């Protein structure tokens with residue numbers, strides 16, 4: 214399993230922060246030790262897995278997150294990437310989310326082992342979102358440390 218996990222995220226409105234709390238909860242339930250930091254607070258990359266998450270604003274992940282991924286330190290590190298966005302309108306979801314994730318993956322100097330997206334769900338959907346995010350955290354913590362399979366998108 215991934216014993217030590219770092220989650221690096223940024224947020225403007227707080228949705229991504231909340232999602233990160235749920236991912237942390239899921240990973241911790243599987244026994245992982247999880248640190249959560251904003252990009253400029255990261256002092257060490259000595260983790261089994263580095264999870265990087267950004268909301269999408271005007272068709273782009275946040276600059277702070279792109280800068281973090283472009284930084285040299287991730288070379289050979291295992292990385293999981295997620296975006297938080299609406300992207301559901303006009304039936305464009307899969308196409309746009311794929312583009313957002315491809316953009317981030319292009320920036321990333323590490324070994325991307327997983328990519329996915331989350332909605333900023335409100336009202337009754339929030340509870341389902343919570344469960345989905347907790348499950349994602351559990352899944353990340355349960356990945357074998359040696360795994361470097363192709364990225365997959367939910």
Ligand SMILES: Cc1cc2nc3c(=O)[nH]c(=O)nc-3n(C[C@H](O)[C@H](O)[C@H](O)COP(=O)(O)O)c2cc1C
Nearest residue numbers: 224225226227228229268269271272298299300333
């Ligand atoms: C000004 C603005 C622009 C946005 N642009 C996009 C966009 O281009 N594509 C998309 O899928 N979602 C877009 N969104 C939705 C956000 O990604 C979504 O609200 C997200 O949950 C914000 O995350 P945060 O609360 O962590 O900052 C936009 C939201 C705002 C307020």
